[in-house]
Structure formats: C-alpha cells, structure tokens
Amino acid sequence: MRFVVDVMLGSLARWLRRLGYDTDYANDRDDRELVRIARAEGRILLTRDSTLATRRGISALLIESQVLDEQLMQVVHAFPLPQGIALPRCSECNAPLEDVSPDEVVDDVPPYVHRTHKHFRRCPGCGRVYWPGSHWERIGHRLKQMGVEEPEDRDPDRADVL
Numbered sequence: 001m002r003f004v005v006d007v008m009l010g011s012l013a014r015w016l017r018r019l020g021y022d023t024d025y026a027n028d029r030d031d032r033e034l035v036r037i038a039r040a041e042g043r044i045l046l047t048r049d050s051t052l053a054t055r056r057g058i059s060a061l062l063i064e065s066q067v068l069d070e071q072l073m074q075v076v077h078a079f080p081l082p083q084g085i086a087l088p089r090c091s092e093c094n095a096p097l098e099d100v101s102p103d104e105v106v107d108d109v110p111p112y113v114h115r116t117h118k119h120f121r122r123c124p125g126c127g128r129v130y131w132p133g134s135h136w137e138r139i140g141h142r143l144k145q146m147g148v149e150e151p152e153d154r155d156p157d158r159a160d161v162l
Contacts, residue, residue, distance in 0.1 A: 095125035
C-alpha cells in the first residue's frame with residue numbers, strides 16, 4: 001500500500017510511516033503536484049479536500065475527521081496494516097529503516113539506551129536512530145483502543161521508537 005498525503009494530514013502521514021505504510025508527504029505541495037505523484041507512482045491520495053478526492057485518474061480516500069485517532073482508524077480500516085513488514089519506515093523521511101549493531105550507534109543514543117537495548121535501526125535517508133521502547137507500547141495500546149489489531153507477524157522487540 002502506497003500513499004501520498006496532502007498538507008492537512010502531516011501527523012497522519014508520520015503515524016502511517018510508523019506502522020510501515022509507504023507514505024509520501026511534504027508540507028509544501030499543491031493539489032496539482034499531489035495528483036501528479038498519485039498518478040505517476042500509483043499511490044492512493046489521502047486528503048481532507050473533497051474536491052481533490054474526486055479528481056479523475058487517481059485513487060483517493062477522503063479523510064472525514066480532523067481528529068488524528070479517527071483519521072488513523074479510517075485509513076487502517078480501509079487499508080489493513082501491511083503484513084510481513086521486514087522493517088518499518090522512518091517517521092520523518094519515509095525511508096525503510098536498516099538494522100544496525102549497537103556498536104554502530106554508540107555515539108548516537110543515550111548511554112542508558114545503549115546499555116539496555118540490543119536492537120537498533122537507522123534511517124539511511126536522514127540518519128535518525130530508532131530502538132524498541134515504551135513509546136511503541138503506547139502506540140500499540142492506542143491502536144487497540146481504536147479497535148485496530150497489529151499483524152501477528154510484527155515482532156515488538158524489533159519495533160522502533162517513533
């Protein structure tokens with residue numbers, strides 16, 4: 001599942017990336033550029049703009065709510081969480097994260113994190129480092145409250161802090 005997201009849905013775009021969806025987002029695109037990307041790359045356009053959602057030649061989902069949890073629930077119910085994701089995506093730049101050893105990130109994470117975690121990931125695009133932590137547990141809890149279940153093949157020990 002590949003999305004392109006309009007400027008009104010930046011928070012939703014970051015959450016979708018955290019969940020493993022390939023989500024193209026930039027906060028400076030006009031409607032013409034969004035439609036061009038949707039057509040050229042075969043992406044589904046997520047938008048709050050009802051006129052934009054009805055443009056011919058693209059697949060689009062009109063996001064009905066202004067509330068992030070409701071937006072996320074609408075997307076995940078329309079397009080279930082991807083199965084078999086090897087690595088999640090960077091919440092900032094959408095690049096697939098790469099596994100790295102603890103030694104590779106010793107200078108990039110707090111000492112306590114380095115001592116207490118075994119699994120780390122780095123974004124090859126922007127260099128951010130991710131590791132499993134309490135934030136992922138909160139995300140899982142939030143998804144369950146919304147009635148969204150994570151795929152069974154997700155490994156919480158390999159999840160990234162987002």
